[in-house]
Amino acid sequence: EAQVTQNPRYLITVTGKKLTVTCSQNMNHEYMSWYRQDPGLGLRQIYYSMNVEVTDKGDVPEGYKVSRKEKRNFPLILESPSPNQTSLYFCASSSAGGTIYFGEGSWLTVV
């Protein structure tokens, strides 16, 4: 079954405590992305990757890092989370020009 898997699904953390949200896809997709969703703002792209070791900033990259060491994994790293990073996060993957598949989402609260 085609899947994009994110973990954790729910997390409450404190300001400044580094955290990583993992994302894995089993479809051998080249492209992977991270989006955040906030009320009234829709989904906004944080970072994307077009292949292993190839990453680039999206629209709202500040405060986030990513890496793409393997094709299937694209973790999102918050080095020093702040309350304004409280959001719902989605990982997505696709082949070039193909349908974009979303993970189930990760609810992150930073207090």
Added chain:
Amino acid sequence: GENVEQHPSTLSVQEGDSAVIKCTYSDSASNYFPWYKQELGKRPQLIIDIRSNVGEKKDQRIAVTLNKTAKHFSLHITETQPEDSAVYFCAASFTGGGNKLTFGTGTQLKVEL
């Protein structure tokens, strides 16, 4: 970069009526326009998409139209049902650039009995 505007932000219709949601985009290079349905707390689900070489696409009660000249595209849902109630997002993408999706801000559709 791309900018996508979506209207209306909320839409209430009676069951059986039609619903229309409209989006405009700014980047003429965009060539892929998907529509997503999102239920509360769940991931966006692709319901229909259209590519720039096509003007209209239909799938049962759902249709999408694209006007490249005017840079706008619309979602049409006919014979609406209560289970159509959700938030709908349009998006635009240039598939040669990493499939980056730029989303509209969403339309909350409520289908009333």
